[in-house]
Amino acid sequence: MALSRRRFLYGLGGTGLIFVFDLSCARETPTPPTLLPAEGDDEEALVAAATSARFDYRGWLVIAGDGTVTAHTGRMELGQGLKTVLYDVICQAFELPREKVELIMGDTALCPNDGPTTGSNATRGVAWRYWMACHAVKSRLLDEAARRLSVAREELVYRAGEISVRDGTRRPLGIGRIGTGVRELSEADLESAAGDLPSYVDKQNPSVEAEAIVTGTKQYAGDVMAGECLYGAFLLPDYHAPRTRLLSLDLSPAEEVPDVVRVDRLGDSVAAVGRTFTAVQKALAAVEAEWQAPPYPPAFDNETEIRRRRKLSRMIRDKGDVEGALAASDHVVTESFVTQYATPAPIETHTAVAAASRRETTAWVATQNPFQARERIARTLEVPEERVRVVGMPPGGGFGEKASGSVGDRAAALSSLVGKPVKFVYSRRAHFQQDLKYKHSVVLDITTGVSSEGKILVRTIDFHQGHGRGTRKLYEVPAERSRLFRSEIGVQNAIMRGTSYTQTIYALESHTEMVARSIGLDAIEFRRRNVSEPAFLPLLDRCAEMLGYGVDLPPGRGHGFGICYHGVHQYAVIGAEVAVDRTTGEITVTKLRGAYDIGKVMNRNTATMGIKGAMIWGLGYALFEEARFDAHRSHMEAFADYRIPRFADIPEIEIDFLQTHRPEVPRGCGEVPVPPTVAAICNAVYDAAGMRFYTLPMTPERVRAALSG
Numbered sequence: 119m120a121l122s123r124r125r126f127l128y129g130l131g132g133t134g135l136i137f138v139f140d141l142s143c144a145r146e147t148p149t150p151p152t153l154l155p156a157e158g159d160d161e162e163a164l165v166a167a168a169t170s171a172r173f174d175y176r177g178w179l180v181i182a183g184d185g186t187v188t189a190h191t192g193r194m195e196l197g198q199g200l201k202t203v204l205y206d207v208i209c210q211a212f213e214l215p216r217e218k219v220e221l222i223m224g225d226t227a228l229c230p231n232d233g234p235t236t237g238s239n240a241t242r243g244v245a246w247r248y249w250m251a252c253h254a255v256k257s258r259l260l261d262e263a264a265r266r267l268s269v270a271r272e273e274l275v276y277r278a279g280e281i282s283v284r285d286g287t288r289r290p291l292g293i294g295r296i297g298t299g300v301r302e303l304s305e306a307d308l309e310s311a312a313g314d315l316p317s318y319v320d321k322q323n324p325s326v327e328a329e330a331i332v333t334g335t336k337q338y339a340g341d342v343m344a345g346e347c348l349y350g351a352f353l354l355p356d357y358h359a360p361r362t363r364l365l366s367l368d369l370s371p372a373e374e375v376p377d378v379v380r381v382d383r384l385g386d387s388v389a390a391v392g393r394t395f396t397a398v399q400k401a402l403a404a405v406e407a408e409w410q411a412p413p414y415p416p417a418f419d420n421e422t423e424i425r426r427r428r429k430l431s432r433m434i435r436d437k438g439d440v441e442g443a444l445a446a447s448d449h450v451v452t453e454s455f456v457t458q459y460a461t462p463a464p465i466e467t468h469t470a471v472a473a474a475s476r477r478e479t480t481a482w483v484a485t486q487n488p489f490q491a492r493e494r495i496a497r498t499l500e501v502p503e504e505r506v507r508v509v510g511m512p513p514g515g516g517f518g519e520k521a522s523g524s525v526g527d528r529a530a531a532l533s534s535l536v537g538k539p540v541k542f543v544y545s546r547r548a549h550f551q552q553d554l555k556y557k558h559s560v561v562l563d564i565t566t567g568v569s570s571e572g573k574i575l576v577r578t579i580d581f582h583q584g585h586g587r588g589t590r591k592l593y594e595v596p597a598e599r600s601r602l603f604r605s606e607i608g609v610q611n612a613i614m615r616g617t618s619y620t621q622t623i624y625a626l627e628s629h630t631e632m633v634a635r636s637i638g639l640d641a642i643e644f645r646r647r648n649v650s651e652p653a654f655l656p657l658l659d660r661c662a663e664m665l666g667y668g669v670d671l672p673p674g675r676g677h678g679f680g681i682c683y684h685g686v687h688q689y690a691v692i693g694a695e696v697a698v699d700r701t702t703g704e705i706t707v708t709k710l711r712g713a714y715d716i717g718k719v720m721n722r723n724t725a726t727m728g729i730k731g732a733m734i735w736g737l738g739y740a741l742f743e744e745a746r747f748d749a750h751r752s753h754m755e756a757f758a759d760y761r762i763p764r765f766a767d768i769p770e771i772e773i774d775f776l777q778t779h780r781p782e783v784p785r786g787c788g789e790v791p792v793p794p795t796v797a798a799i800c801n802a803v804y805d806a807a808g809m810r811f812y813t814l815p816m817t818p819e820r821v822r823a824a825l826s827g
Contacts, residue, residue, distance in 0.1 A: 173232040175244075175251040185279045185294040187212055188220040190228060193244050194235040194486055195327070196516045198788055199724025202326045203245045206721055210319065211252030212293070213278045216326075224488045224510025234487035236521045236613065238685050238786030241720050246784050253315055259296050266291070322722045339469040339484040339511040344539040347471065348379060349395045350532035351542065353388035353402045354551055357750050361412035361608055362386070368406040375401040380536050391536050395543065414749035420559040421456045421813075424582045427605035434586040438597030443576030447567025451633045455564070455625035456813045459745040460557040461754075462614050463762055466514025467544035472529035474499060475537070479506045483526040484513040491526040498527035499534055506530075517735070518613040519555070547755040555612040556745050560584040560621040564629045572639045574648045581622070583607070588622035588793060591683035593630070594650040615735060616792035619684055623793030624740075624800060624814065627680040631801045632810065641679055641801070642667065653779040654681060657691040657713040664711040664772055665693035671806075674698050675708075678801025680794030687780060688790040689715040692733070694798035695769075698806040703821035705803055707737055710795065712773040717785035719775050729791045730771050736795025738763040741815050 180188040189208055195201040201221060208219050222228050232244065256276060263281040264271040267288055275284050282290035330336035355362040364386045372381040372390060377397035381390045390401040444450060472481040472495070479499060483491045488510035496503040513520045529542035544552060561582035567575045576597040579589060586602055614620075634644035642662050646655060658681070662668070667677055675697050682690045695709035710733050719725050742761035746753040754760050796814070804810050809824050 173230060175248050176254055178230055179251060179255055181293055183294040185292045186218045190222045191244050192224060192229040192232045192489060193240050194224045194510050195512050196235055198728050199325060199721060200240045202724050203241055203720045205326055206323055207245050207249045208252055211249060226488050226492045227507045231489040234521050236486055236518060238788040242784045242786050245720055249318060259293055263291055263296050320719055320722055324723060338514055339471060339482050340543060342471040342482045344471055344473045347539045347541050348391050348393060349398050350391040350540040351398045351402060353405055354548060356409045357412050363410040364407060365410050366408040371404040372401040375404055389532055391532055391540060412750055416748045416750050418748040421561050423607060424561050424605045428582055428603040431602045431604040434600035434602050436599050440576055440597045440599045443597035444567045447575050448570040449636050450567045451636050452565040453629050455562045457560045457621040458814050459559045460739060460743045461745050462517040462519035462612060463760055464515025464517060467546060467549040468523055468525035469543045470525045470529035471541045472533040473539040474530045474533035479530055481526050481530055482509045482511050484511045484520060486516045486521040494527040495530045498531050517615040521613050550754040551752040555610045557614040558583045558611050562625040566633050568633055568637060572637055572644055572647050584621055585618040587617060588619035591651055593648045616789050619793045620796060623682050624796045627797030628800050653689045653715050656776050656778055657689060657715055660774055660776060661691040661693045661711055661713040674806055676802045676805025678798045678805055680797030682790050682794040684790040685786055687785050688787060690790045690794050692794040692798040694802040696802040696806055698803060700825055703818035705741055705816055707769045707799055710769055710771045712791060713776060715776050715779050716787040717780055717783050720784050725787055726773060729773055729787055732791035733771055733795045734763050734768055736792045740796045740799040744815050
């Protein structure tokens with residue numbers, strides 16, 4: 119069936135000699151466990167597993183006889199620039215041109231299960247460890263060359279894939295030749311290389327995929343045509359899928375549609391397979407089905423339903439004498455905030471192609487997690503995972519949503535049903551409605567007590583539907599109490615960019631500025647007096663300088679800030695300038711500025727573009743994006759029903775990198791820009807209009823209503 123790793127590795131060398139470093143050890147390296155539960159796709163479990171994964175990449179470096187180097191990783195290129203950074207790392211470590219390096223990514227038959235691509239962890243978790251692995255391997259090559267040439271290692275020099283004696287008395291040895299006979303690498307090799315790594319130089323190389331993207335030659339899952347490939351889809355129920363049961367069914371009208379190959383009931387749904395996508399959609403529209411309506415009234419208000427159904431889940435934090443600190447505070451501010459339901463809304467909908475049989479199955483899946491897709495397909499088909507190969511295809515946008523999902527196993531189920539390859543592509547309507555996964559609406563009740571000198575003395579936070587992320591590492595709080603409440607709403611949580619930090623930081627940073635104003639203290643100065651991490655101090659100053667903070671603005675314009683600590687020592691301060699039209703209610707973001715401390719920047723181009731994209735996403739969350747549904751059904755079928763930022767909405771964006779905290783290693787940056795951008799825009803709107811909006815998004819309708827009230 120699918121090409122085995124050993125067959126693949128030997129095939130690379132053709133008739134020549136190929137050496138795979140530490141191949142036997144690589145097989146013994148424990149594979150990370152399944153990183154997602156079979157059902158539920160809990161975001162906390164996913165992110166924790168992703169950010170804690172460790173993997174020895176020495177066994178996944180292949181040096182062929184001609185000196186070319188091939189590296190393997192199960193992680194995916196999502197548009198965040200991982201492929202570019204990996205090429206930068208390997209080319210620089212081995213001093214090789216780009217054409218002598220190859221990357222194999224996301225293929226479960228050829229790559230290690232080194233975790234899903236999520237949680238700002240790919241650069242620090244994969245690229246940096248490959249940097250260490252490359253130098254460990256290069257060090258071992260020098261040892262082997264010294265043995266073969268009968269010289270001291272100190273007499274050797276490595277240049278551009280060759281090792282030679284400094285005095286030039288011996289013919290250089292290429293790394294492809296030296297690999298022969300080197301069969302082991304110990305942990306000491308990796309540790310010694312990590313302890314004395316050469317300085318990585320960011321050469322700011324452009325994206326390796328830029329040309330393919332702009333010329334339309336980059337291949338996505340939708341471009342795959344495996345043999346006589348058919349199209350398949352499932353019938354959308356009249357109501358939210360988790361709350362719906364199929365009562366009666368008549369398939370005969372659908373079976374009469376031209377070019378339809380098969381229409382069948384699968385569980386509580388209906389599947390159709392046909393020769394064209396249009397025929398499949400027509401067949402499903404012709405199905406006569408009766409559904410059981412959910413036993414809920416259609417009216418649905420986020421805050422009302424969340425509060426009405428809440429139950430205390432756990433105490434997140436309980437420190438100090440909270441009641442005593444509140445009584446001793448000179449000023450106490452209490453506020454409540456409500457965020458909206460949102461959806462990742464990638465430009466490419468969920469897409470997969472599968473060719474399934476009992477003997478072997480290959481699936482091309484747009485995914486952030488190929489190994490989880492393989493596990494789901496194997497479970498669906500009731501076959502061993504060894505009989506399933508998933509070729510991870512680059513998602514046309516993921517934002518966390520494609521870290522999980524059923525598109526691969528649904529394609530495989532349809533292929534198994536008809537015995538031919540099937541392409542399964544969500545329509546935009548199906549993408550919005552099929553799985554009912556949204557970034558949760560969260561209600562947060564926050565109380566803060568401060569001294570007249572501007573020091574935070576106490577804080578309490580009640581989270582409803584959130585996870586409590588984003589409160590630590592921000593402010594020094596002597597007494598604090600945080601509680602988590604859960605509400606059974608029936609809406610599945612989407613693993614979405616920024617995870618639950620987005621909702622928490624929006625509320626916490628909005629509240630922080632209100633606390634500062636309550637004692638007449640400047641927002642930047644208040645943060646300077648209370649932040650718990652010194653790394654924030656230069657970021658606050660730099661961001662304020664970039665924004666031009668402190669100058670008088672025209673009426674209707676305002677400045678605001680937000681800060682965030684995320685993941686493993688990722689720090690960000692965002693500043694925003696906005697203009698509020700008091701007649702139309704329109705909010706225009708005119709400037710976004712960001713100061714980041716994320717450690718070593720591996721490629722400034724990719725980091726800059728990724729951060730700018732995240733800041734634009736935060737803008738959309740603050741001003742536009744809101745999933746519209748009630749207790750029965752979704753009311754979104756196209757982007758006309760779900761507003762995302764357009765080019766006309768994008769302001770001037772400038773960012774700067776400061777490296778004051780652990781600058782020697784990369785720490786990631788993909789998640790940290792989103793949450794403080796939302797908060798900065800909200801705070802800028804308050805500064806411009808004099809009104810605090812406690813519910814997101816800040817649409818023109820809500821602004822006009824607030825101004826007229």
